Amino acid sequence: MAITTQQLIQWKQQGRSIVALTAWDYAIAQLLDTAGVDLILVGDSMAVVLGYETTLPITLDEMIYHAKSVRRGVKRALVVVDLPFLTYQESLQQAMHSAGRVLKETGAQAVKLEGGYPAIAETIARLVEAGIPVMGHVGLTPQSVHQLGLRQQGKTQEASERILLEAIALEQAGVFSLVLEHIPADLAMQITQKLSIPTIGIGAGTHCDGQVLVTSDVLGLAEKHPPFAKVYTNLRETITKAVQDYAVEVRDRKFP
Ligand SMILES: Nc1nc(=O)c2c([nH]1)NC[C@@H]1CN(c3ccc(C(=O)N[C@@H](CCC(=O)O)C(=O)O)cc3)CN21
């Protein structure tokens, strides 16, 4: 049975932790869904598997292409798609057009937008009114890398208060869930206690209502990974070994 945004909100009330990971194609999505991942994010972090340094170059067409492939692999998980840099900040019309395309063309159930400043909260409120489920994202917002860098956010009293206020504004705007990225654990706990919607942490400590990581980091496919990621298996080593073994056998005429 497919998971709904309402169900995730119920799970928070029940204290059931939400398991989220990113996916960028059919094969990975199908594996994650079968393994029981609750929420699959087609993150703009797939920039890393496409060979980009930052998430900024990813286009809406690329997100839609990958989201369609992910969607074909998923039966149970909720599928959420990142709106990429400058496909929603320009105007409400632009955000509505981009989010509408994602839902219409990919079959995903929701979109995610970065930021909690007033103009974004206003845009999100209008998307939600139009029937588009939206996930929020505050703390470290990688689309602002050239302003923020990749450092932990919310370290000063002032910054932590601002992030808390953004989280509250996004809940009021109607997000069904909120990503908290690379902020102190005590701030994430405070936000999680304050909100009725589930928080999904990435580098935000243990007190969130769920956790998300980038799948290429978890699988050890990425060349480098953030300090808060945990590498559960090293597929770079596994793949390199398999390919080298194959090459040796072909050159020695042992295979086939
Ligand atoms: N593979 C991958 N995993 C991610 O989690 C991820 C991406 N890519 N791309 C988009 C953003 C970028 N992320 C990152 C990447 C690096 C750091 C990191 O190394 N932070 C250091 C400081 C680095 C610096 O100041 O330049 C830290 O100690 O916080 C943090 C978040 C998280 N997101």
Ligand SMILES: CC(C)C(=O)C(=O)O
């Ligand atoms: C890490 C998550 C939250 C994300 O936005 C992404 O993968 O793009």
Ligand SMILES: [Mg+2]
């Ligand atoms: Mg993202």
